[in-house]
Amino acid sequence: MGGNSSKPQEPPKSVHPPPIKPWRAIVFNNSNYTSLQKEAAEHKPHPKASTTNILLVGPVGSGKSSFVNSVLSEIGNDEFHNRVRYAAMTRVNAGGTVTRHLRCHIHKNIKIFDTAGWDTENHFITTLRFEQIIDGEVPADTKFSDISTNNTTVNGARIHCVVFVMSAHSFDSEDSSLLNALEGFIGVLTNKELPYLLLITSIDTETDDLENVYKKADVKIKVEAISNRLKISMCNVMVVSNYFQELKIDCIKGTLLLDAFGQMLMAAKHFQERM
Template sequence: MTFNSRLDPETEKKLLKLFDLNVNFRLLYKGSHFNFDIRKLFQICSDQGSFILTVYFGKHIFGGFLKKSLPRSNEQVKDEDAFVFSLYDSDSTATRFSVNEGHHAFHRTYSSISFGDCLKVAASDREFHVNLCSTYDFNWPEWDWEKQLCEEVELHRVQAGDLLPGPWRGLPWIETNRDELRKDLVSYEPPIVGLTQVRVLLLGPVGAGKSSFISSIKSALYGNVVNLPSIGAKPDGIIKKLKSYPIRAEKGGQPIALTLCDVRDMGDSEETGLSLHDALAVINGHAPEGYKFQSGMPINPSSAGYCLDPGLQDKIHCVVFVLNARSLHSYGESLVKMIKKYRREISDLDVPQLVLLTHVDEMCHAVNTDVRYVYTSRIVQKKVQEAASLADVPVSFVLPVKNYMSELTVNRDTDILIFSAVRQILHAIDDTFEA
């Protein structure tokens, strides 16, 4: 069950002006939704980053901001950036006062939270009461503020620049869209007569998430999380063999028209990872299933199973470079040059190329909490731009995804993001065939 903030857009804008930086609010807790249970507030909101507490009395809104996280235990917090504020109806401006009393900027007990000596919100019998001091000229209404009953209490996480006012890519986060994307994938047919399967090759460095993406597609289709065994891999999980994964709509069912292929990881050089020669051999359909890649021993016509005259069904129809959003800045110059070199050589084969950007949920707190923020996240947008520059592709060719990693059950919105990435891959193949 969802719940909405009592803040209207105009009032929210006034509160946002209290901050020196560009920030957004994300509602974590609403008192009336949780029966004014302060234990639930502590459970949900602790260790969630900077936050703003808002307390409502008719047209009056006041509260406090803490740059640090709400602590999990009863303790006092030192925070020179903490402040309290007051706002009376949408026609006025918000007033802000610093709370800079050293360690007493914020204090939490088992039943209350306080911003210095300025504002205290305490809970009892599923009600919130507030005590205010008159030390500062807050323009408080002339009421008896001794344990005044609050109409509503909300806690918002303050996300410093994490979210944009609107999405930079549109994607409907609804069940019908998930169903349509799944149906389109399951019913997909290649646009070339006689071709029953399109083969997509995943290329990327160690830890990029190639195998996890394959598992995630299967999980989204099956409705339960699938963990693939490390077939063709060493004990450290590094793929050494060419392994094809036919995709099925359901466990035990017939393969659909999509096969994903995994190969040896890319390295900083031809000697430490998949060589360009071997990559092109796979793309051109010469490498047999299960072929073991070996440094210094490129595949050649005398290799066992080598296909001298591959047909269209043996070749790769799209190459997807898989990059880890967490590692973009740590990829060495040699690896980046390798990726761009591969890109240039593959372009000469008229094979479409895309970039899959994984682990984006670990880059942005908002996306980690709710994947629907992926195309509103300023951080993810920047990472997509960085990945596009690294691989030398247009930004529209970069597809951010969240793989199933630690989850035990599938999620509608994660499925939608995964299915939409697969749809773009299939569209790229269709566009190339029809060109």
């Protein structure tokens, strides 16, 4: 009998890029997650400081306020019964900064200062205003437009660590003058010997796959691009995915958030020791 006796060809298998060697080791399990929560919630500043003060700086829409909400939800999970706390105001596609004042969010002896998006119309004045905030010359709840670069007070909190917040979504489209200004501001921090870290938010990764975020080649390429542009060492760069629409905190997402926050607290404490 005639006919084609050859076996039908199998469809080609999908090709996945090989995983890269993890460039940061983070343990994702309930034990480590609980330990990170406890470490942050029970943080104590160096005896030279009464509180640990962290300042968030970045362009509009970078995720500063969302990070505040995310971290406060994690370290206050006992009080809020594992629910996400939206203490800092956020909006979708607001078209401008939502935070217009220097907002201070407090958990025990930790103060997180949320700020207005970097003013791209006057980088020089913006830099001077942030420098005053760092030096403790601006009280909390002061409106940014009311911060005078001529008058100083001593009513503010001295900052112990500055965190630059950049969105992975918008970095490629950021104004080069803004990036130059941020780079110049880093020079100011270097002169003050003040620690600074880079926080990259809004990583496009499903929550179930976030534990592999430091194994993904595309994430590393993005992180390296931002790190190189701002001349910040990769060891001082952290990647997170903020809570934005969730109602409950999550172990995987929370581990990344708490690991990043722990780095901030450690950097601040080292600075406090040198004060």
